[in-house]
Amino acid sequence: MIRNYLKTGWRNIIKSKGTFTVNIIGLALGIASVIMIMLYVSSELSYDRFNKKADRIARVVFRANINNEEMKEAVVMAPVAQTLKNDLPEVTDATRLAKSYNNRLEYNGTYYGQSSMGYVDPNFFDVFTLHIMSGDQHSPLDKPNTAVISETLARNVFGITDPVGKTFHITNREEDYTVSAVMKDIPENSHFHFDILASTLGYAAAKKTTWMQSDFFTYLVLKEGATVAEVEAKLPAITRKYMGPQMTDAIGMSYEEFEKNNDLGLFLQPLTDIHLHSDFSDATTLEQGGDIKYIYIFSIVAIFMLVIACINFMNLATASASKRSKEVGIRKVLGSNKKQLIYQFLAEAFISTVLATIFAILIFGLSLPGFNQLAGKSIELDSLLKPLYIFSFIGLIFLITILAGGYPAFYLSSFNPLNALKSKFSGSGKNSGIRGGLVVFQFVISAGLILATLVVKEQMNYIQNKDIGYEKDQLLVVRNTYLLGNNEDNFIQEIKNYPRVENVTHSAFVPAGESDNEVGGIFLNGEFLRRMYFYNVDENYIPTMGMELLAGRNFSKFYGDENDNVIINEKAAEALGFGKDAIGKTFQRDTDDGPRDIHVIGVIKDFNWKSLHQEIDPLVLKRNPYGGVIVRSKTADMSGIIENLNSNWNSYNPKEALDYSILDDSFNHTYLKERKMGTILTLFAILTIIVACLGLFGLVTFTAEQRFKEIGIRKVLGSSATQIVALLSKDFIKLVGISFLIAFPLSYYLINKWLQDFAFRIEIKWWLFLLAAIITLGIAFLTIGIKSFKAASMNPVKSLKTE
Incomplete structure (x- = not known):
């Protein structure tokens, strides 16, 4: 059958x-x-679901709001892991991970360049399911200066030789590590990836007892049946118990007094939520x-x-x-x-x-x-x-x-x-109404997607063209000049002599793309105020970046600015309560020896040194150049400068190739996720309108067939092709018009929710709705018109002869 x-x-x-x-x-x-x-x-x-204990693992994170500084950090203090394991019966295990930066590997006299490296506790492989292929299967990191390396790194560095027991050197740290095991490459669907996992037993920061400095990604394994909520409920008491005494010593204020006007604390984030549900600062994410x-x-x-x-x-x-x-x-x-x-x-x-x-x-x-x-x-x-x-x-x-x-x-x-x-x-009545309703539904989706695509495009154009407080065009960033050592200053001086170069600054702090980060506690009149970010720059930074100095003076080599003189942005002046009278004012920065006076010599106009998803935060510039250079070209074509840079770089016989990028490209890369979303939305908007129009084309075809004789009679009686097209089109165009009344309010609500993720965003203008309507209506009318015109152009004799 x-x-x-x-x-x-x-x-x-x-x-x-x-x-x-x-x-x-x-x-x-x-x-x-x-x-x-x-x-x-x-x-x-x-x-992260490949981990056998994935449903029981949670990451400890730190959130706070201190004097209007909102802090969202995925790293916490060194002693948190062991403390929570000791004090909470719901926690069966705890482990830590600290990211190491700029690691250069050398083995047997051969330099292999940068490798990704993290310091992890000896029990890391008990918490995470990472497959060890060879070497110590049970306790590969229970000794100082031991490391587990990835299969790819083992193949690239050691070839077919068994790497277990071999020692490699990290040149920038001047540390040696013995390979205790080789693991399979960390799966693609993990929230962290490293080629080297080194033991924290030889890592000084892992031994810190302070609750006032965050360095470690910390993971807990919860007991079977224990929930994140019940463990989280106990964290405020633990924070108060251990952070309280240290806070009094550090800022001269009791924890209870601090809590009256500020919020801070530890929270838990399930492991499987990390990839899709994180909103932490870029500086504290893996x-x-x-x-x-x-x-x-x-x-x-x-x-x-x-x-x-x-x-x-x-x-x-x-x-x-x-x-x-x-x-x-x-x-x-x-x-x-x-x-x-x-x-x-x-x-x-x-x-x-x-x-x-x-x-x-x-x-x-x-x-x-x-x-x-x-x-x-x-x-x-x-x-x-x-x-x-x-x-x-x-x-x-x-x-x-x-x-x-x-x-x-x-x-x-x-x-x-x-x-x-x-x-x-005849297809009329109730079922015709149902078909009409379905056509409306199709074009609600189509018009909504077209509007969303237009808004995303406008937001991306706004980001590209917004005044961000500095001139991002024609800037070339070289990130690894520190590798030249004593030759770094000579290299920079040679760049300044290039005829195509307008200006050069010596700094590793870049407002877009990869950058160094430095944060310090700020005191005012001896009392803790908040944290602020610091940029280490030289006297050429402000002119090279095209920033505006609103008051005071720039840095100078001749004033001893390296020590206590700083330039702040408008937001910092506001946060410090200086307003427009910041020049000559003093505040303090926390140091290992206690708060130290620093003096304001200049104020610069606020610039977007973070993503446009975020508001501009207070920023302090201090004269302490190192690490890299930023070059401003006189022309948009920087190929000649890059060629000269490479030539001069290689003349010093460095161990690595020149690492450079165009700042404008780095800026655009910051919004790559949004651009991809816009492209995907555009693609699906096109596909949706194609599918909807296919259906519309089919319906018009059947309508024309049903009204075959009517069309013939109307033509005999003198109706023009235009009148017949209008006759066949008006009902469908009316349905498309009705779809706008539903699509646009709904789309406005949803698109506006997306725009809320940007601190700097466009307003959804009326003309975007009009343009979306014109595009949708135009495509629909073209679809209907093609078939309608064909039906209207047929010889009426044929239709009148048919039964």
Whole structure:
């Protein structure tokens, strides 16, 4: 019986090639979208779940609001791990990780350059599931200066030689490490990646007892059945107990007094939330994570794509009822019951869905390289062969069959045989209303996506063109000049002599992209105020960056500015209570020897030294140049400068190649996630409008066929092609117009929520709605007009001769 349904269904499909083609294309695009998003979402949600104890691991984080300074840090104090393990019965284990920067590896006289390295406690491999391939399987880090290295690093440095027991050197730290084990490369879906994991037993910072300085990513393993909430509830008492005495010594204020006007404390973040639910400062994160909002957005878009494709199927099937009415009538007269007819129509939907799924997989395979590049993933086509996805596809096929074919099957099988044989089904009335409602739904989604795409594009343009307080164009950043040692000053002087160079500053502090960071506690009149960020610069920094000095003077080599003189931004002047009279004022910075007086010699205009997602924070510039250089070119073409830099760099025979970047590129890279989202939204907006227009094209086709004779009569009576196009178009254009009334308020709310993530953002202007409406209406009218004009141009004699 099933075979008969499928065979008959295939024959019926072949008879309606046009409808079948529209359905297949629409469903294939919808299913391909679902496959792409399903694999993307699956990859994003899989982060850190490979760890066997993933559901019991939580990271300890620090959050505070101190004198309007909002602090969100993923690192905490060195003693936190052991303290929580000792004091909380719900904690069965605790381990720490500290990121090490600028690590240069050397082995057997050969220099291998920079490697990613972290210091971890000896029990790190008991907490995280990282596979050790060779060496000490049980306690590889229980001795000082031992390290576990990745499989890739072992192959690159030691080749086919067994690295276990070998010693390598970290040149910038002047430390030797013995390889105790080799681990498999840390999985891609981990929130941290290192080539070297060194023992904290030889790391001085790990022995600190202070609760006033945060250095370590700290992870707890909770007891079976223990919840994050119940452990978190005990953290305030522990913070008060251990931080309180040290706070009194450090800032001269009791913890209780401090708490009256400030909030601070330790909190827990489940391990599996780290990748998608983190909002910590860039300086205290291991790697840039994802964003759960984009998971929601892309998932909803994919679902809508599929729903729109199913709506097309339903619309075209019910619209073609008049063509199938006699078939239904004859079948019923010959003895077919309603159930058999339902099965027959569902079989046709099933065949269409299976073929569409095959085409969808082909589309996905062809677009996968581009999708991987856009999404920053390495998804492979054979991942679809996983049992989970195979069963998902089977379920998806049956779901689409029911969604797309269910209503048409019940609708067509319900025809009265007498009326069916008389073809008394014109597609009007109740079912025409349902089809109209579905068209409105399709264009609500299409118009909403077009509006969202326009707003994202405008926000990105705003970011690109906003006055950020410095001139980011024509700036070249060289990050590793410190490797030249005693030759660094000579190298910088040579750069200044290039005819194409306008200015050069010696600093490793850059307002976009990779940068050094320094934070210090600020005191005013002997009382702790808050923390502030510091930039270590030279006297050329402000002119090179094109910043504006509002008051006072710049740094000078001749005033002893290296010690106690600083330049602050407007926000710092405001936070310190100096206002516009900051010049000559004094405040204190915390040092190892206690608070030290520093004097304000200048105030610069606020500039965006963080992402535009964040407000401008107080900033202090002090004269202490080191680490790198920033070069301002006289022209946009910097190829000649780069060539000269490379030549001079190599003349000093450094161990590494010149590490440089264009600051404007680094600035744009900061918003790469948003740009990718904009591109993906644009892609899906195009696909959605294509699928919606396919359905619209099919409906107009059937409308024209139903009104075939009417069109002929109107032409004979003198109607022009334009009038007939208007006649066939007005109802559909009206539906598209109605969709705007729903799409725009809803889109405004959702887009505005997205914009709230930016401290600096555009206002959604009225013309964006108008442009979205014109684009949507124009595409819809073009779709309708093509078919309507074709129908209006036909010879009326043909239509009037037909029965």
